[in-house]
Amino acid sequence: MATHGTFRRIKWAILFVTLGIYYFLPFIRWDRGPNAPDQAVLIDLEGRRAYFFFIEIWPQEVYYLTGLLIVAALTLFLMNAVAGRxxxxxxxxxxxxxxxxxxxxxxxxxxRRDRIALDNAPMSLSKLCKRVAKHTSWLMIAWWTGGAWVLYFSDAPTLVYELATFQAPWAAYLWIGILTTTTYLLAGFMREQVCIYMCPWPRIQAALTDEKALNVTYRWDRGEPRGPLKRNKELADQGLPAGDCIDCAQCFHVCPTGVDIRNGLQLDCIQCGLCIDACDNVMTKVGKPTGLIGYDTDENIQRRLDGKDPIYEIVRPRTVIYAVLIALVGAIMLYALLSRDFSGISAVHDRNPIFVVQNDGSIRNGYTVRLMNKRNFERSFLVNIEGLPTGTRIEAIGIDHYFEGRPYVVVGPDQTREIRVLVYSPTGAQMPSSTPITFRLTDTVMGEVTTTKGFFKAP
Known part of the structure; x- marks a missing residue:
């Protein structure tokens, strides 16, 4: 049953904003320079990248996803501590x-009344046209929902053209079909069954909530004993107990999950506030104060019965802890994001032989070194080793250019390059059996430095 009021307007505003973002965000452009996609939000599976405006995430940075999931969970806990579901x-x-x-x-x-009458009416041309129009509209919304989802995994304008001309990959059509079907079934037919039976969150939040959390509450201290308006007015005139609830059941009829909030807080209630709007509209019509149903706590009902003023403790230890944890995890992620390197180096020591003693008495160790360029343009690097005595020599197989004895290596845009590096200790140097060393990779233009640890073996 339709209703209007503050909470209904809030729900409409959120609906338009969230669906607007979901449907149209893939078409927003963001210039990242040459050799990079210009879609603002993109999960590029082929290129093994995820882009969110100025943020670029690589596969090895999956910990950012972990951090986002932690923040999302804590935010959900905070919302529950403030206002339930x-x-x-x-x-x-x-x-x-x-x-x-x-x-x-x-x-x-x-x-609602018209739909009940239509359900009970025999099939006619008018009924058939209405049913066809409804299900066609539902399918169009569901189809665009599935279509919008796949646009986040490829260039949106290009994929739209390919879908329209039947040139898109089969996986795109498959996922659009799957998401169209699930949206059509879940939103069109299953509706409250998803909230009541399929979703695990009601069971979880019931264990997390406390007596301070605001929930949609029927203020029975004011509403009971309920009864028809005329009868309760007569009781009030006689000085007998009479509540403000006129037992119109409007709060029950507008509830999307079929909850009668007058029976108390229930697991099925999704805290949408539509019953508040419906009750306020009725109270206004019958000339009674609004707020018979509202966001409140059982504790406040008892306080009013005791003649005390209600208290609302939004800021309390539980909410402060959640907020601090969200800020802490967010700060850690932000620091990691701002301080991360756009190049990388890894070095694997040879297993056999571990070292080789040369004719001149020097000792040679071999390494497989992988250089990583995470930017979208070609870069040149110098490879150096620290931790060995002066006179140590570095040789990179296949590299012809050196600068002050250090290999000069060029790595293509968004690529890795593997090189074979031989390290020679100074002739006659007395080396321990194992010496910790550091491989240092330096960008010749930007000066960015990346390091990795290793070891140098000797007899």
């Missing part, structure tokens, strides 16, 4: 798409 009521994709499907249904088939 507020995520479920306003931001959950199931809720957003179900609201959109319900809006389409109401525009085509009418309000």
């Amino acid at each position: 507020i995520w479920c009521g306003y931001l959950c994709p199931q809720t957003v798409w179900t609201d959109l499907f319900l809006w389409v249904e109401s525009k085509i088939e009418g309000d």
Whole structure:
């Protein structure tokens, strides 16, 4: 059943913003220079990169995904500590798409009473046209939902053209089909069953909430004993107990999961606030104060019964801890992001032979060194080794250019290059059996330095 009010307007605003971002974000461009995709948000599986505006994530940086998941979980915990299942009521994709499907249904088939009458009516041309229009609209929304998803994995304008001309990869059509089907079924038919039976979050949040969290609450201290408006007015005139609830059941009819909030807080309630709007509208019509249903706590109901003022403790140890943890994890991720290197080096020591004694008395160790250029343009590097005595010589097989005895290696854009490096100790130097060393990679233009640890073996 449709309703209007503050919380309904909030839900509409969130719906338009979130769906607008989801559907149109792949078409936003972001200039990253030559040899780089210009889509603002892109998960490039072929190029093994993830792009989010100015942020570029490589496969070996999967820990950023871990950090995002931790922040998301803590944010969900914080939202629950403040206002219960507020995520479920306003931001959950199931809720957003179900609201959109319900809006389409109401525009085509009418309000709840009209839809019940249409269900019970015999099949006619008018009923058939309405059903076809509704399901066609649902399928179009579901199709665009699946289509928008695959646009995040390829250049959006190009993929749209390929999809329209049937030149896109088969995987794109497959995933569009899967997501179209799931969106159509979940938002069109299963709706509250997803929230009640399939989603694990209600069970989790029930264990996380506390008596200070704001939840959609029927203020029974004011509403009971409930009854028809005329009867309760007569009771009040006689000085007998009479509540403000007129037992119209509007709060129950507008609930997307079929909860009667007057029976207390229930696991099925998604805290969307639509029952608040419905009740406020009724209270306004009958000339009673609004707020019979609202975001409140059972503790405040008891305080009002005791003649005390209600208290609202949004800032308390639980919410402060969650907020601090979110800030801490976010700061760690930001520091790691700002201080990360755009080049890399790794060195693997030869296993056999571990070392070779030369005729002149020097000792040779061999390494397989891999250089990584994470930028989208060609770069040149100098390879140096620290930790060995003066006079140590470095030889890179296949490298013809050296600068002050250090190999000068060019690595292509967004590529790695593997080279064979031989390290010779000074002639006659007394070397321990194992010497810790450091391989240093220096960008000849930007001066960026990357290091890795290794060891030098001797008899």
